[in-house]
Amino acid sequence: MLTALAxxxxxxxxxxAQPLVRxxxxxxxxxxxxxxxxxxxxxxxxxxxxxxxxxxxxxxxRLWIRSEGELLTAQRGGEAEFQGLYSRVVAPYxxxxxxxxxxxxxxxxxxxxxxxxLGLEGLAPYWFELEPxxxxxxxxxxxxxxxxxxxxxxxxxLILQPRLEALAAVQEVPEWxxxxxLNRVDFGLRLRFELVREFAPxxxxxxxxxYGSAADLARAEGEATRTSGFVAGVRLWY
Amino acid sequence: MKRFTxxxxxxxxxxLGISTGIEALLPAxxxxxxRVPAPRRPRRSPVTYDLTIAETPIRIGGRKAKATTINGTVxxxxxxxxxxxxxIIRVTNRLKEDTSIHWHGVLVPFDMxxxxxxxxxxxxxxxxxxxxxxxRQHGTYWYHSHSGLxxxxxxxxxxxxxxxxxxxxxxxxxxxxxxxxxFENPYRVLARLRKYPGYYNFQRRTLANLFEEAxxxxxxxxxxxxxxxxxxxxxxxxxxxxxxxxxxYLMNGHAPEDNWTALFRPGERVRLRFINAAAGSIFDVRIxxxxxxxxxxxxxxxxxxxxxxxxxxxxxxxxxxxxxxxERAYTIFxxxxxxxxxxxxxxxxREGMEDPIPPLRKRPLRTHADMGMxxxxxxxxxxxxxxxxxxxxxxxxxxxPADTTGHHMRGGHDHHAGHAMMAGMMGGVGQPPGMPPxxxxxxxxxxxxxxxxxxxxxxxxxxxxxxxxxxxxxxxxVYTDLKSLHPREDFRPPxxxxxxxxxxxxxxxxxxxxxxxxxxAPESIRLRYGERVRLVLVNDTMMEHPMHLHGMxxxxxxxxxxxxxRKHTILVKPAERLSVLITPDEPGPWxxxxxxxxxxxxxxFRVFEVSEPETATRTSS
Numbered sequence: 109m110l111t112a113l114a115x116x117x118x119x120x121x122x123x124x125a126q127p128l129v130r131x132x133x134x135x136x137x138x139x140x141x142x143x144x145x146x147x148x149x150x151x152x153x154x155x156x157x158x159x160x161x162x163x164x165x166x167x168x169x170r171l172w173i174r175s176e177g178e179l180l181t182a183q184r185g186g187e188a189e190f191q192g193l194y195s196r197v198v199a200p201y202x203x204x205x206x207x208x209x210x211x212x213x214x215x216x217x218x219x220x221x222x223x224x225x226l227g228l229e230g231l232a233p234y235w236f237e238l239e240p241x242x243x244x245x246x247x248x249x250x251x252x253x254x255x256x257x258x259x260x261x262x263x264x265x266l267i268l269q270p271r272l273e274a275l276a277a278v279q280e281v282p283e284w285x286x287x288x289x290l291n292r293v294d295f296g297l298r299l300r301f302e303l304v305r306e307f308a309p310x311x312x313x314x315x316x317x318x319y320g321s322a323a324d325l326a327r328a329e330g331e332a333t334r335t336s337g338f339v340a341g342v343r344l345w346y
Numbered sequence: 347m348k349r350f351t352x353x354x355x356x357x358x359x360x361x362l363g364i365s366t367g368i369e370a371l372l373p374a375x376x377x378x379x380x381r382v383p384a385p386r387r388p389r390r391s392p393v394t395y396d397l398t399i400a401e402t403p404i405r406i407g408g409r410k411a412k413a414t415t416i417n418g419t420v421x422x423x424x425x426x427x428x429x430x431x432x433x434i435i436r437v438t439n440r441l442k443e444d445t446s447i448h449w450h451g452v453l454v455p456f457d458m459x460x461x462x463x464x465x466x467x468x469x470x471x472x473x474x475x476x477x478x479x480x481x482r483q484h485g486t487y488w489y490h491s492h493s494g495l496x497x498x499x500x501x502x503x504x505x506x507x508x509x510x511x512x513x514x515x516x517x518x519x520x521x522x523x524x525x526x527x528x529f530e531n532p533y534r535v536l537a538r539l540r541k542y543p544g545y546y547n548f549q550r551r552t553l554a555n556l557f558e559e560a561x562x563x564x565x566x567x568x569x570x571x572x573x574x575x576x577x578x579x580x581x582x583x584x585x586x587x588x589x590x591x592x593x594x595y596l597m598n599g600h601a602p603e604d605n606w607t608a609l610f611r612p613g614e615r616v617r618l619r620f621i622n623a624a625a626g627s628i629f630d631v632r633i634x635x636x637x638x639x640x641x642x643x644x645x646x647x648x649x650x651x652x653x654x655x656x657x658x659x660x661x662x663x664x665x666x667x668x669x670x671x672x673e674r675a676y677t678i679f680x681x682x683x684x685x686x687x688x689x690x691x692x693x694x695x696r697e698g699m700e701d702p703i704p705p706l707r708k709r710p711l712r713t714h715a716d717m718g719m720x721x722x723x724x725x726x727x728x729x730x731x732x733x734x735x736x737x738x739x740x741x742x743x744x745x746x747p748a749d750t751t752g753h754h755m756r757g758g759h760d761h762h763a764g765h766a767m768m769a770g771m772m773g774g775v776g777q778p779p780g781m782p783p784x785x786x787x788x789x790x791x792x793x794x795x796x797x798x799x800x801x802x803x804x805x806x807x808x809x810x811x812x813x814x815x816x817x818x819x820x821x822x823x824v825y826t827d828l829k830s831l832h833p834r835e836d837f838r839p840p841x842x843x844x845x846x847x848x849x850x851x852x853x854x855x856x857x858x859x860x861x862x863x864x865x866x867a868p869e870s871i872r873l874r875y876g877e878r879v880r881l882v883l884v885n886d887t888m889m890e891h892p893m894h895l896h897g898m899x900x901x902x903x904x905x906x907x908x909x910x911x912r913k914h915t916i917l918v919k920p921a922e923r924l925s926v927l928i929t930p931d932e933p934g935p936w937x938x939x940x941x942x943x944x945x946x947x948x949x950x951f952r953v954f955e956v957s958e959p960e961t962a963t964r965t966s967s
Contacts, residue, residue: 127868128935129463132536133949134865139541167856167863168795197795200851201579231853234576261552305538305545345541
């Protein structure tokens with residue numbers, strides 16, 4: 109929206125370095141995206157899972173809020189993580205982000221922990237959305253995650269999204285089920301239909317596998333190290 | 347409000363009927379059976395108009411809409427003057443927000459230019475602002491709000507200044523205001539674009555149409571081409587930001603189904619004054635079966651050139667003369683550049699006639715030429731439009747005017763040095779006045795994250811019809827066709843050059859100049875009164891930008907010497923380098939911006955500041 113500021117005579121303009129007109133690019137914008145909001149009815153505990161990104165800001169500097177996790181609907185349990193990040197555009201397609209992450213695990217007892225987070229968010233050649241992030245926990249444990257996805261347009265509204273999520277850690281953190289090295293890889297294929305751009309129901313299939321000592325820890329707990337199943341959900345943004 | 351008497355009406359056929367429905371909501375020239383008054387006699391006393399800007403319910407294609415209107419209509423009333431008239435226009439704001447009116451292409455003192463914050467404080471709700479100036483030009487122009495996104499919601503109208511003597515006589519005339527309408531809130535449209543710039547693009551390359559392309563160019567070539575675009579993170583189908591997915595395209599406020607009709611008698615010379623008053627749409631205009639003779643561009647008479655189609659960038663105007671001989675209807679067809687929709691009207695000897703509406707052409711694809719790539723055209727693009735890759739002389743050869751030899755001898759690949767030397771001998775900088783710039787590799791400055799990528803090489807594309815045009819077997823107007831009717835007296839070489847790069851990052855919907863938005867680079871660009879400057883515009887983006895300079899003409903260096911055409915708005919093609927000569931002759935701040943409303947609103951905007959006249963600077967050089 110144009111806002112009229114004081115009008116200066118032409119002569120005085122020479123010295124001025126303030127914009128005479130304010131445009132919309134200076135207005136703060138808010139964005140919320142649930143890239144995933146889904147249920148996997150076949151999995152134990154019938155989890156509801158989500159992956160949410162939100163930002164608030166203008167052009168180059170934004171506050172990002174991320175959240176992902178799952179809540180079990182058939183029993184008490186679940187986990188969630190929340191990130192609050194300062195995000196700055198550092199290259200045409202890349203944002204550098206840093207901030208904090210909080211984990212919450214529900215179950216017999218509820219546990220929490222905090223991390224510092226440093227990551228990138230952006231678009232790689234061939235239209236791959238990438239989100240590599242490095243974490244250092246309050247106890248000094250170092251871990252890393254990578255989320256990669258791609259939108260393959262089958263038609264103008266029918267879109268197949270392959271999505272890969274990988275977690276790795278430097279130290280073992282048994283109480284959080286974290287092992288050394290590669291911990292977990294999730295790969296999903298989701299087919300969505302954009303009724304409107306902001307609202308797209310989808311179905312998909314997700315494979316999840318634990319590796320190395322993370323898998324050992326899961327086995328010790330009597331949990332499966334490989335899971336897969338259909339998912340159904342909706343992708344939403346505003 | 348100036349009222350026209352019946353005697354003024356040119357058309358004897360136009361029986362005054364009772365207007366109903368949508369018709370009552372339109373000014374006289376925009377109704378079916380329109381009445382454009384004849385050129386005015388000279389007047390001694392000031393010509394006065396009263397314009398009231400208010401929110402008004404209107405109908406677009408039968409659907410109710412809420413518009414911001416001028417005197418209750420979209421488009422606003424026709425303002426008609428005669429060269430030399432003293433003009434008084436009182437604009438009253440009945441909106442709840444500030445408004446303004448800018449006289450597009452009209453030379454006025456800076457405080458009458460109507461840009462809030464720059465020329466004046468704007469018009470507050472309830473206030474009346476009186477514009478007063480003397481007209482020192484003639485031609486077809488328009489006027490529009492320069493506040494917020496009001497141009498999208500209806501604040502625009504035509505403005506005609508009749509010359510003392512008409513060089514191209516005609517029997518009948520119509521104003522055709524092209525525009526676009528969205529039923530969405532335009533701020534919502536902009537927010538959506540900022541969050542997801544491809545929001546309105548429903549003509550992407552998909553898996554489904556890969557097979558279609560594979561049939562045309564072979565599977566591997568089709569795939570390879572897609573991969574090469576994917577590698578660059580650029581969309582070959584990014585033609586416009588906002589498409590027919592939300593836009594209804596209008597001619598004189600009429601949706602295509604309303605079929606606005608203009609009448610003629612066979613054998614008459616009919617002058618059509620096209621004005622692109624759209625907020626985000628570039629149109630390709632043609633009248634199947636009827637060649638159009640272009641006589642004016644941006645209000646400036648040009649040497650007549652007959653074409654079958656022309657592209658009209660946002661804010662440009664073209665006046666054409668058609669001479670329909672047959673007793674039949676003709677469709678005036680204006681396709682959006684991305685082929686996602688069209689505006690349409692009919693030229694007919696009687697009401698109620700129509701000619702079939704041509705099908706929309708296939709949406710074009712960007713080419714590697716749009717990225718300023720040099721060698722890609724030779725491999726792997728069979729079936730694609732890569733006309734710009736070939737030497738321009740071969741392509742539009744038959745359209746090239748004879749006296750541009752010096753420039754169109756250059757292809758995209760070879761270029762002679764030596765022009766700089768010539769210019770040096772003539773006492774100016776750069777190439778001699780009137781000559782388009784030589785191709786030039788882009789420098790090392792990639793303009794930061796506000797700019798996605800830079801072209802490898804930028805060069806003149808004035809001889810090219812533009813993306814999606816020129817392959818239909820008919821004549822398409824190109825910028826090198828434009829030759830001023832009269833030679834320019836002041837044809838001094840420039841004493842300095844200012845180079846501005848049009849930049850953007852489509853992924854983030856960032857648009858700017860030299861990688862910066864106006865808020866990041868608010869310093870005025872200073873011009874000395876009376877000096878001669880070459881403004882070099884380099885488009886580093888993959889989209890066309892209709893660049894508009896207020897307060898002074900841009901003389902487009904298209905190779906015609908003293909017949910250099912003057913323009914107020916120039917559609918700069920992707921990866922293009924073009925130059926204009928300017929002579930600042932009115933002191934004050936003047937804005938320069940992209941006339942895609944949403945690009946301006948993202949800060950693709952600068953202020954030029956012209957100094958007060960000093961005799962010394964005027965005569966130097």
